[in-house]
Amino acid sequence: MKIQLLPKMLKDVWDDWGIELLIAVSCGMHMVLTLFGSSRRRMQARKVSLRFIMWSAYLLSTYVATVIIGKLTVIPVSDYEEEVTDSELRGFIAPLLLVQLGSHDAITAYSIEDNRLGVRQIVSLVAQSSSVVWILLRCWTYSAISYLYLPLALAGFIKYGETTWALSTALTGKSGVTISELRQDPKYLSEIFKNVGDDPDLELILRAYCRFYFVKPHIDRWLYKPLYESNLKWYSIDEHHKNPEDMFRITDLELGFIYDVLYTKAPIIYTWTGFVFRLVSTLCLVSSSVVFACLFRDSFVFYINAGVIFVVLGVIITLEAYQIYMLFLSDWAIITLIEHRNKPGVKRLLNALVRRSRKWKRWSNTMGQFNLIRYCLDYDRLRCGRFLKFKGLDIEIRKYFCTNSVGIPSALKEMMIDEMAKLNNKKQEVKRLKKEKKKSSYIGRIGEFALNIHNIILPESAESFNWCVGAVADFDKSIVVWHLATEICYHSETGKQHPHPKTEMGRILSNYMMYLLIMRSDMLSITTSDIVFLHASQQLRVVLKTGKYTLIRDEKTACEELKTRNLAVGPESAETEPTMVTKDWDVLGDAKMLSEKLSQNENAWDLICSVWMDMLCFAATNCGTNRHLLHLRRGGEIVTHIWLLQRHNRDEEHPSSKDKSLMGDTNRA
Structure with missing residues (x-):
């Protein structure tokens, strides 16, 4: 008899608490991907357990969100006569799911294959966004709580849209990488090198960034080529930097830029468009959380769903604050600040970041x-x-x-x-x-x-x-x-x-x-x-x-x-x-x-x-170029650094030469 009752008990628990349980799982995966997503570049290949956890979180996050949205689409329609309904509160969950799916700055793609299938994410974006809009329309009651759907939905569309943008443009070079002036104006580039020449660490970072742009034509499906052939003095390593530590540090920096372009949102969030999106989404989340807390400041115990939503908002905002803090601790931030180095306070911040950058671990080493x-x-x-x-x-x-x-x-x-x-x-x-x-x-x-x-x-x-x-x-x-x-x-x-x-x-x-x-x-x-x-x-x-x-x-x-x-x-x-x-x-x-x-x-x-x-x-x-880039997410290999040094050495000797094949030149002589 007890055995027969067990399936009914499980069904009742799933019907009553299934959404809350899945939300807890989704928050856990959101925390894993946010806190440990960037550690893949530094992680040794033997750390299989943590890699498995991140791999599982990356793959299952979308499926868990789909199941939750599926359950939300069949909740009863809100009653306009009641002050606060359970359906109205559960409607908050839908846009928060979009925020969670798109909030991982440090891991947009788990492998290069995800970037190749990035265009398919547009279909997923349209499908998920349409489902969220449908849920919000069903739960809308024209109350003060309903109007909080709007900023949360805007934040969710921005976050998920950024991820889709990053995936679909990672291999095309159309993601709007920062400070395009460095590519367009040789005089501007010359002036920058002249001003940072008294700081060798800053010069190494800038030189690595220029080399990063120069190597793009050799990476699969990056089709555009910046005109550096007449400006090789900025791209090449001069005699002052030809000691082994500096040469390997430049390759560390350069491969770090390549990793970020392929596997993170960095090319997007370090642009003016990315800055505006981040500002708007953060303000939407914070303002919605403050208003929500004020509306339910004495009712979190009575409305259990309100307590769940407030906890989810707290997790999202805390992780968002962590990601904003991490935005300043990257080589991309240093490159962006170089352009504004003459503004008040920027030079001091730039110098502080450059000093700290020597301690940043960019691969497993x-x-x-x-x-x-x-x-x-x-x-x-x-x-x-x-x-x-x-x-x-x-x-x-x-x-x-x-x-x-x-x-x-x-x-x-x-x-x-x-x-x-x-x-x-x-x-x-x-x-x-x-x-x-x-x-x-x-x-x-x-x-x-x-x-x-x-x-x-x-x-x-x-x-x-x-x-x-x-x-x-x-x-x-x-x-x-x-x-x-x-x-x-x-x-x-x-x-x-x-x-x-x-x-x-x-x-x-x-x-x-x-x-x-x-x-x-x-x-x-x-x-x-x-x-x-x-x-x-x-x-x-x-x-x-x-x-x-x-x-x-x-x-x-x-x-x-x-x-x-x-x-x-x-x-x-x-x-x-x-x-x-x-x-x-x-x-x-x-x-x-x-x-x-x-x-x-x-x-x-x-x-x-x-x-x-x-x-x-x-x-x-x-070794095929894709093989080198694939192993960047597994901690990197020294053979990839050797490949990059040889690649640039050949370009410095023959700046006008073209690659015969993306798979490498197999001619030994």
Whole structure:
């Protein structure tokens, strides 16, 4: 009997309190998206729980609002003879839902795909707005409370309209980005740089903003091109700013501007139109809340719906105040204030913001790390159920638990800039030789530029290093072989009293390239990474005899084992049949041979770092633009910063050159 009554009880609760429960859920999602929306750019990829919460809030907010509006459309029509009716109070909820849906300044799009479907939001705007108007007409009684619908509805239409505008224009450049004078008047731009030249931090921000405009033609579907070719002195990095910290800070700032354009309302709210909209919507919300509180100051207990509405108004206004405060703590605010720097009080505010801006974290500033040997040693310790193995999820879970991240030290950034300069000089030399139709030792393999920098010429040294640099088709194999060889060399170096200063940097780069191969293979444009990884890990586990009774528990012992014993692994030892990709590939033998050759080289770690940087530069250039922009919302990747530095370096050298493809120039020479 009790079981039969349960559905009726649930139905009664849903009929009586369903709207209030959904409003509480909607307010919770509104708080999550407002408070944590901007943290995605700084969040490490391993924070899956918070990302899942934000993803769920972003997707469900519209559905929850639709359900509430559906329930509101069937509430009884207000009685004109009563002073205050329940239907009249519930009518307040409809415009407040529009305010909540459009109030997220820090997260308008969860991914780039949302921007591509932004035009569809216009249909949603029309449908939701029409439903809200219908609800307000049904609840209208010509009382003082009914007239409060008007400012709330105006605020809701403005907020939801801003979000739709931001989504539909993010990829077209028609969102009205701030201070267009910087693009239109070169004299004005020159005057600004002259006046801010005494503040290097402010000059870096302005220079990054100019570079941000210049990179737009290379971003998918941004079709307009500002005429900076005659003004490259403002766009390029001069000698004063060519230290690694400044160069990476400029890319941090520039990618921050790109992130805001793609995923937030920043291009809209930092314009005069956005300022007017924000002022009007805020005044509407505040005035409506004040009047509502005065009308029901002694009746919140009697009218429960009035108390619910007042709480919702309080949450919305509090979050709105927080967002207005955050508007001043951004690089866009600094750019906007530059235009008005000569007005009273603005210069002092500008200087205060610039000083604080050095502490703002614009991305995760970390590098993912994946160690293949550590993965194989921990493979049997991370036990997974049969269902996970049946679905193939056990490997993904093991990958996740064997992945970590490290901060990027300043020495590593300096080394990256130095190696990029060397690689660029070598590439220019090869291009010059080809242009002059002179004989060049360059063959066209990944890592070959780095070997040439260290005077290792492949045709004459084929038996030494020719086999360990790969063609584009074998890029994933080259990463695995060099990763294992780097590990062997690293643990051999750590036993020395004075290890090479680049030892740690080489290992960080090695683990990072493996991380890209295993966890971010889309950024390497590789389709065979899973096959190569599975083959290499199986071969390695057979040699190390990982399991319950193995004596090998750490990477150092494992590397000693790889150095000293015969690494031949027969096909009968493998768990799966060899494929076309891995046929005749002796991954462990290649890694052992490479480590032996490297140990005979006096500048082994210089060579290792050069090769990894060559691979990283190749990956950055050949990664699709959309892939780079997609990972900005996941904390960002250092490979994206390398891509941007290379992109601008090529434009500075050839300002009139045009991109051959948005997917990057795949020509190595």
